Amino acid sequence: MKNVIIRWTLILLCLTAAYFIVQAKVNSIVQKNLNSALKVEFPQYTKEELIKDSETRMKYLLTRTNVKFTIHKVKLKENLWLIAKKHGYSVHTVIGCNPQMKTYHVNVNDKLLLPESGGCIHPVTPTDTWASIAEKYDIDEQTLKDTNCRITDLSKEIYIFIPGRKPAVDTLNESMQEKYALRDLFRSPLAGRLSSTFGTRRHPITGKISKHGGIDIAVKTGTLVAAAADGVVTVASTNVGHYGTAVFIDHRNGYITHYGHLSKILVRVGQKVKMGQIIARSGSTGRATGPHLHFTVKKNGVGVDPLKFLW
Numbered sequence: 501m502k503n504v505i506i507r508w509t510l511i512l513l514c515l516t517a518a519y520f521i522v523q524a525k526v527n528s529i530v531q532k533n534l535n536s537a538l539k540v541e542f543p544q545y546t547k548e549e550l551i552k553d554s555e556t557r558m559k560y561l562l563t564r565t566n567v568k569f570t571i572h573k574v575k576l577k578e579n580l581w582l583i584a585k586k587h588g589y590s591v592h593t594v595i596g597c598n599p600q601m602k603t604y605h606v607n608v609n610d611k612l613l614l615p616e617s618g619g620c621i622h623p624v625t626p627t628d629t630w631a632s633i634a635e636k637y638d639i640d641e642q643t644l645k646d647t648n649c650r651i652t653d654l655s656k657e658i659y660i661f662i663p664g665r666k667p668a669v670d671t672l673n674e675s676m677q678e679k680y681a682l683r684d685l686f687r688s689p690l691a692g693r694l695s696s697t698f699g700t701r702r703h704p705i706t707g708k709i710s711k712h713g714g715i716d717i718a719v720k721t722g723t724l725v726a727a728a729a730d731g732v733v734t735v736a737s738t739n740v741g742h743y744g745t746a747v748f749i750d751h752r753n754g755y756i757t758h759y760g761h762l763s764k765i766l767v768r769v770g771q772k773v774k775m776g777q778i779i780a781r782s783g784s785t786g787r788a789t790g791p792h793l794h795f796t797v798k799k800n801g802v803g804v805d806p807l808k809f810l811w
């Protein structure tokens with residue numbers, strides 16, 4: 501009887517010991533895994549890699565920010581404006597997250613990095629601090645830190661994300677900087693669907709291939725038309741050839757703009773106008789198939805694509 505008790509006690513002791521040994525082992529494994537999970541391992545890339553490849557840029561930003569990103573593969577007939585609109589922000593966000601872009605033109609199958617909401621990426625410079633970046637973009641410093649929540653050492657970073665802001669022009673590549681400068685010259689004479697673009701086209705009335713000197717923006721007759729920039733009215737007439745009723749503005753910097761097929765003129769020749777000032781109402785006078793505004797920009801007498809200037 502005594503022997504049985506001793507034997508069982510020994511067995512129990514052994515089992516308890518085995519239990520504690522196994523428990524300790526499991527704990528150490530769990531702890532090890534936890535430690536490695538807590539230690540943030542940032543993948544490292546060069547700036548060139550981040551510019552060249554949208555997917556790499558997405559990986560980079562996903563590990564450092566609390567922003568969700570997707571890769572958008574450009575489809576046929578899509579343009580920057582359509583893509584931006586579909587995502588509920590302006591083209592500035594698309595440009596601001598895609599430093600590989602050198603023009604506003606996108607090609608089918610181009611891969612664009614798109615954030616879940618508006619904003620841009622900022623290339624960190626050696627002199628940057630959270631405070632200096634916050635000031636540059638007029639944004640709250642804490643918001644900036646919260647967005648880039650997993651960054652501990654700013655000086656080691658290549659890009660951070662600036663929520664809700666347009667890209668700073670000096671951070672863009674040279675080609676985009678030039679294009680941004682042009683966009684400051686004019687604003688759109690109105691908001692509407694673009695029905696015909698600049699350049700060669702089949703004329704809607706004559707059927708002949710001809711050069712279109714401007715853009716057509718389809719809008720209801722009577723839509724307010726604004727001056728695209730400051731200037732002086734040089735033509736305001738109901739009889740301007742195929743333009744019908746039209747207004748011309750000289751912007752005194754080598755640029756002039758034409759507004760054609762109007763229904764009503766609200767300015768007179770010689771009048772000084774400001775950018776955004778209402779000058780007319782749209783219509784379908786002259787050679788027009790339907791109500792639209794024809795808008796031309798000329799530089800030193802030569803027609804240029806207005807879409808170079810308008811957002």
Ligand SMILES: [Zn+2]
Pocket residue numbers: 696712714715716793794795
């Ligand atoms: Zn036209």
